[in-house]
């Protein structure tokens with residue numbers, strides 16, 4: 001099997017698992033597009049932080065032919081996988097990948113919107129989250145939107161525990177083998193959570209305003225903010 005086909009197969013495996021673990025996973029990306037109404041069907045420069053297997057890049061790239069997209073991701077494997085998808089969809093002239101971190105992007109290039117989808121979980125403490133939001137903010141035009149989706153909540157409270165159990169149940173009902181569902185749960189619990197109040201305070205401190213909570217399923221939430 002050639003490398004591109006191999007990477008596409010790997011991408012399909014990642015994406016299929018995410019589909020079973022996150023309610024409405026595919027629709028989330030069109031939902032995000034629908035929130036970026038000011039720049040829809042207009043020429044725009046959009047930043048995807050933590051571009052992974054390229055879900056945002058491919059969905060946005062295919063549906064918004066006037067957009068230029070930049071994906072940044074520190075994982076070499078994810079970069080290879082998303083590049084294979086970009087090649088397959090013939091989006092090379094408008095979709096660029098940067099292997100690294102947001103700090104590696106020049107502050108001189110300003111984006112009209114940014115997304116941070118299922119990435120915040122890799123930022124364990126307040127200081128690192130704040131620095132990430134500030135770094136994104138420095139690269140956005142005033143008024144640009146930032147869309148964030150991730151796991152959230154307070155793992156110590158009963159409400160969270162109830163939703164966590166329901167989430168495992170959901171995965172089982174969606175056909176995920178119990179052992180795998182348990183592994184996904186263990187991995188999620190090792191990663192970082194935040195409360196909605198913490199998120200709103202951090203974003204406000206980093207220079208964002210007008211929060212809107214647009215999505216919720218079990219312990220996954222989505223918000224859109226605007227750069228002041």
Ligand SMILES: C[S@@+](CC[C@H](N)C(=O)[O-])C[C@H]1O[C@@H](n2cnc3c(N)ncnc32)[C@H](O)[C@@H]1O
Nearest residue numbers: 050051052053055073074075078117118119122
């Ligand atoms: C769960 S995947 C989500 C990918 C994609 N956003 C999606 O929703 O399908 C998380 C991605 O974040 C990347 N990541 C981890 N730490 C990061 C960081 N500090 N900056 C940017 N991306 C990071 C990982 O390499 C991985 O590709």
